[in-house]
Amino acid sequence: MPKYVIERDIPAVGNFTVAQLGEASRKSCSVLHKLAPRVQWIQSYVTQDRMYCVYIAANPEAVREHARLGGFPANRISEVKAMIDSATGGD
Numbered sequence: 001m002p003k004y005v006i007e008r009d010i011p012a013v014g015n016f017t018v019a020q021l022g023e024a025s026r027k028s029c030s031v032l033h034k035l036a037p038r039v040q041w042i043q044s045y046v047t048q049d050r051m052y053c054v055y056i057a058a059n060p061e062a063v064r065e066h067a068r069l070g071g072f073p074a075n076r077i078s079e080v081k082a083m084i085d086s087a088t089g090g091d
Contacts, residue, residue, distance in 0.1 A: 002079050003054065004063055004078060004079055005052060005077075005080060006052070006053040006067075007074075007078075008050065008051040008053065008073045009073055009075045011049050011052065012048070013050065013051055013079060014046055014047055014049070021077065024072075027070050028041060031069045032077055035066055037062060039066050040057070041055055042054040
């Protein structure tokens with residue numbers, strides 16, 4: 001299945017407490033159980049006003065359905081075309 005980066009615009013998400021982030025995680029996981037195996041959450045990165053989530057999903061529509069059912073924004077969904085790291089250009 002393709003991998004996607006989902007950008008979620010959430011004002012002040014960087015100020016959320018551990019408890020608030022935990023609640024968001026639990027809500028996401030409960031929705032994911034209903035949609036499995038069409039959507040899998042890999043991990044998320046929290047910045048001040050945005051969350052970047054990495055998902056494996058059958059298609060962008062499955063990601064949108066997760067967002068809708070969970071009450072999360074999915075402002076941008078981008079399919080990952082390649083991955084690189086420090087070893088990619090290794091000698």
